[in-house]
Amino acid sequence: MATPTLDTPETADAPPAASHLITATFRIRRFNPEESDEARWEEFRLDIDPRERVLDALHRIKWDLDGTLTFRRSCAHGICGSDAMRINGRNRLACKTLIKDIRPERPISVEPMQGLAVLKDLVVDMEPFFQAYRDVLPFLVTGGNEPTRERLQSPRERARYDDTTKCILCAACTSSCPVYWSDGQYFGPAAIVGAHRFIFDSRDEAAERRLEILNDRDGVWRCRTVFNCTEACPRGIEVTKAIQEVKRALITRRL
Numbered sequence: 001m002a003t004p005t006l007d008t009p010e011t012a013d014a015p016p017a018a019s020h021l022i023t024a025t026f027r028i029r030r031f032n033p034e035e036s037d038e039a040r041w042e043e044f045r046l047d048i049d050p051r052e053r054v055l056d057a058l059h060r061i062k063w064d065l066d067g068t069l070t071f072r073r074s075c076a077h078g079i080c081g082s083d084a085m086r087i088n089g090r091n092r093l094a095c096k097t098l099i100k101d102i103r104p105e106r107p108i109s110v111e112p113m114q115g116l117a118v119l120k121d122l123v124v125d126m127e128p129f130f131q132a133y134r135d136v137l138p139f140l141v142t143g144g145n146e147p148t149r150e151r152l153q154s155p156r157e158r159a160r161y162d163d164t165t166k167c168i169l170c171a172a173c174t175s176s177c178p179v180y181w182s183d184g185q186y187f188g189p190a191a192i193v194g195a196h197r198f199i200f201d202s203r204d205e206a207a208e209r210r211l212e213i214l215n216d217r218d219g220v221w222r223c224r225t226v227f228n229c230t231e232a233c234p235r236g237i238e239v240t241k242a243i244q245e246v247k248r249a250l251i252t253r254r255l
Contacts, residue, residue, distance in 0.1 A: 021047045024104040026057055028069070029111035031118050039118070042066075043107065050100035054087055054110065058094060071122035078234060081170030085122050086111045091172040091232040113175035115184065129171045132187045136195035136213055141206035157202040164197040164242050166235040173229035173239050185218045189229035189239045192220055196242040199249060211250050220247050 024046055031039040044061045055073055062069045073083040076095045083094040088102050088109055102108055116124035142151075167190060174180055174188035195214060199207045214220045220243055229239040 020049060022050050022099075022104055023047050024050075024057070024099060025107040026061065027107045027109045028061075028121070029109075030069075030121055031112075032068070032120055048099060050098070050104055052099055053095055054092075054097045054099060054102070054108070055083055055094040057099065057108075058110070069122075070120045079168060081168035081172075081234075084113060084170040084172045084175075084234075086113060091176045093170060093172070093234045096234055113171060115175045115177070115181045116171070124171075124175075126171060128184060129174055129188065129190065130169075132174075132191040133169065133194050136187065136191050136210055137206055138194040138198065140198065140201065140204055141209075142203065143205055151203045153202055160202070161197050161200040163237055164193045166237050167193050167197070168235060169194075170234065172232040172234055173237075176228040176232035178226060178228065179222050179224055183218070183222070186222045187214065187216075187219055189223075189243065192223075192243050192246055193237060193239055196246055199246060207249075208253075211246070211253075214246060215250050220250065223247075 026044045026046065028042055028044065029039055030042050044065055046057055046060055048057055048060065055076060058069065058071055058073075062071075071083065071085070071094075073095065074080040075082070078093055078096045081093070084091060085094055086092075086109075087094065087097055091113060094110075099108070110122065112118045112122045112124050116126065116129060118124055169190060171190060173193070174190045177186070177189055180186050180188045192214060195210045198204045199210050223240075223243045225240055225244070227240050229243075230237070230241075233239055
């Protein structure tokens with residue numbers, strides 16, 4: 001066992017190690033409807049570890065500098081999807097974005113997602129997004145009596161829709177879609193991903209209903225295959241591919 005030792009005068013007087021902190025500027029788009037109809041930009045400077053996340057910086061700003069700053073967050077581990085926002089012009093999860101990865105030598109811009117009404121600061125109205133999701137029946141639909149055992153499914157059948165089970169409903173894909181920006185009636189990528197997850201589930205019996213719902217002027221045919229949604233997804237879902245598979249199913253009715 002090691003023997004504890006006391007600091008010698010040399011070590012006791014040694015200068016502290018060089019700080020690993022950097023000074024970062026956060027340029028945040030602020031909006032308070034009780035004060036003004038116009039949004040404004042406000043800058044905050046922080047000494048912060050570049051290995052920390054943007055969410056950590058927002059916490060520091062709210063707790064130490066301006067308690068009125070408003071944003072959503074919950075689990076802080078990339079599971080709940082609550083803290084999606086535009087960071088340096090791209091939709092990201094604040095809890096998954098490290099400061100060192102977004103060029104902190106320049107001002108870091110943080111603003112609410114596009115295409116959804118801003119309620120305050122970084123908080124947007126998610127109700128239209130969730131309504132579109134509810135409209136595609138995002139749940140298992142079966143007929144007959146309640147089963148007495150689990151509904152069996154082969155690994156191959158499960159793999160058919162595995163990718164779209166990863167969605168966390170953060171709206172990063174939908175709010176990155178230029179079609180959704182121009183027409184809020186479009187179902188949007190996330191709703192189509194939610195439908196895909198059940199359309200191709202071998203246990204489900206409502207695929208035709210979902211396909212008819214999406215076979216609408218505001219359904220899958222509005223997609224222009226820009227790939228913004230795929231690039232924005234923090235879970236790595238191939239969103240554009242899923243939309244194309246739903247289109248193909250509509251054309252061939254082969255699931």
